[in-house]
Amino acid sequence: MVGSALGSAAGEAPVAAEEVKEKGPLDDDRPFKLGIIGCGSQAVFNLMPSALRIKGIEFTAVCDIIPRRAEQAQKLAGGKAKVFDDYKDLLKNADMDAVMIVTPLHLHRPMVEEALANKRHVFCEKTMAYSIEDCKAMLKASIAAGRKLQIGHHLRYHPLYEFAKRHYIDAGLLGKVNNIHCQWNRNGTWKKRPEPGDEKVDFKKWGYEQLDHVVNWRLYKKYSGGLMTELASHQLDVVNWFLDAVPEAVVGVGKIDNKDGRTIFDNVHLIYEYPDEVQVTYESITTNSFNPFGLQAYEMFQGIKGTLVMAHLSNYVGLFFLEPGAAEKDWMPLAHKTKFPNENVPFKQHREAIVLNGTPSPGSRTEKVAGIDIVDVVDIKAARMREGFTTYQIELMEFRTAVLDGNRPTCDGIVGLRSAIPALLGNEAMESEKKVKVTEDMYSLT
CATH class of the missing domain: 3.40.50.720 (NAD(P)-binding Rossmann-like Domain)
Known part of the structure; x- marks a missing residue:
């Protein structure tokens, strides 16, 4: 800014911002x-x-x-x-x-x-x-x-999740987080029909017992971890990331609602114990899709000062509810909000939420995700990613950079292992009907 002002004062044409902006991903x-x-x-x-x-x-x-x-x-x-x-x-x-x-x-x-x-x-x-x-x-x-x-x-590559982690979780706006609830509910069997010509596939060559197992592999324990590895692993990865921690134990119950021969649970409920006495509850079902915050999935972080809800499939990806009695920050009255009118909710703080839109609070710096400025990929007015951008796109941009430049990707094999463990042990806890402890040797490569 100072350089531009001096140039203009000397009679030189100001340099356009896009001409001096450092090239990025x-x-x-x-x-x-x-x-x-x-x-x-x-x-x-x-x-x-x-x-x-x-x-x-x-x-x-x-x-x-x-x-x-x-x-x-x-x-x-x-x-x-x-x-x-x-x-x-x-x-x-x-x-x-x-x-x-x-x-x-x-x-x-x-x-x-x-x-x-x-x-x-x-x-x-x-x-x-x-x-x-x-x-x-x-x-x-x-x-x-x-x-x-x-x-x-x-x-891990969603700009508004990165923004929430930095400006809400790490900034302490929630206060001490004691409880987290994650949900991914759908109303459907998750079952697909083979298409004409599929019967010609030599499925036994590849270890499948029948054609249905090729098309519906997610429903069979021999090939899949079911809801825990297809859906829960996303959300448990977010929990690990936001808490900078991994679970210490898990207990859970599961059952099969769709009696069509599947062998994986399609109704799961679990409790994870994280360090610092944080409890995480998880549910995923296939017979009811109700979600008070949008479509199918959300992660809700409950602290003594406020609640953060992340819902990546919904119109508003991130919502923050201040707790009654908690002090507002100076910028909060001016923040973009949405109403949750409900006469059953007694506290006005719970009837409206701040909408996370990627705009940092005064005095804070703009965050990046995979080297990309968040404001370049987020539509501030709509409070979601700009049209034409996806989280898959950003993670694959980083993959190219990792391969060509030798950089370490955000979600490498170490992160993958740490996020797989709670999903896999969740299935073990439900199948054994016992509390399963997470031990240090599970993370060791020796």
């Missing part, structure tokens, strides 16, 4: 070739479209055992990607800088290990792996190979 257009193994819904509806919005990224190879999926992915990639039906062939022969593994959970370890053995950098979808030992094996393999391993916990 949004300006990066370096070529980056990706292969992808597993072309189901997560790949073709979320990851591939997000990656293809990034300048310089292209898909040169796609692989799936179901031909229609591989063809759909190839079409999405512009028709240029080479199609494989065997992941080992892709890993040996594809022209690519890195590979994305977006397959059923039980396949993560063998595929990641094979990729690393072929000196490939790897982006692996969450949850990291089917077991704690599998997670450790993948992490060891990445270290031995000297290749990047990034795990797809995409909420």
Whole structure:
């Protein structure tokens, strides 16, 4: 600002802000070739479209055992990607800088290990792996190979979650946090039907007992951790991140509501014990989708001074409710708010919430997520990410930077392991009907 003022005073034309702004990840257009193994819904509806919005990224190879999926992915990639039906062939022969593994959970370890053995950098979808030992094996393999391993916990890359962590949790606006509640409820069976032609798949070659297990692998314990690894792992990762801690124990109950032959729980309720006497309750069901804060999922952090609700699928991603009797900060009366009119709620502080929109409070600095200024990817007025940006996009921008520049990704294998453990032990607690302790050796690679 001073330099601009001096230049104008000397009769020089002021320099436009965009001409002097330091280049960042949004300006990066370096070529980056990706292969992808597993072309189901997560790949073709979320990851591939997000990656293809990034300048310089292209898909040169796609692989799936179901031909229609591989063809759909190839079409999405512009028709240029080479199609494989065997992941080992892709890993040996594809022209690519890195590979994305977006397959059923039980396949993560063998595929990641094979990729690393072929000196490939790897982006692996969450949850990291089917077991704690599998997670450790993948992490060891990445270290031995000297290749990047990034795990797809995409909420780590949500700019408003980063903003909430820094400006609400770390800033102490909630006071001492004693309770956290996470919910991801849906009303649907989660079951898919095979499509014409799928019956030709040689499913036994790949270890599946029947075609339904290929299409609905999430519903069977042999291949999946169910709700805990498909949904809860996202939210438990957020809890770990916001608390800068990992759980010490878990207890829970689970049951099966949809009696269609599935073997995973589709109704789960758990309690996690975290350090400093923080208790975390978790629920996920498939027969009712009610959510007072928006769509399906939220994480609610309750402190003695206020409550923070994060709901990444909803119109308002972040909401802050001040507790009655808690002192307001100077900026709070001017903050963007939304009403929760309800005559059953006695306290006015609980009938309105501050909407997190990425604007820091006076005197604080703008935060970054994966090197990107939050204000560059958040629509301040709408209080959500700008149209055309996704968390998947940001995490894949960072993946390219990690591979090409040798940087450590935000969500590397260590973070992946720490976030997998509570999800995997949650299933163990429900199945054993016992309290399960988290021990230090679960995090050790020796």
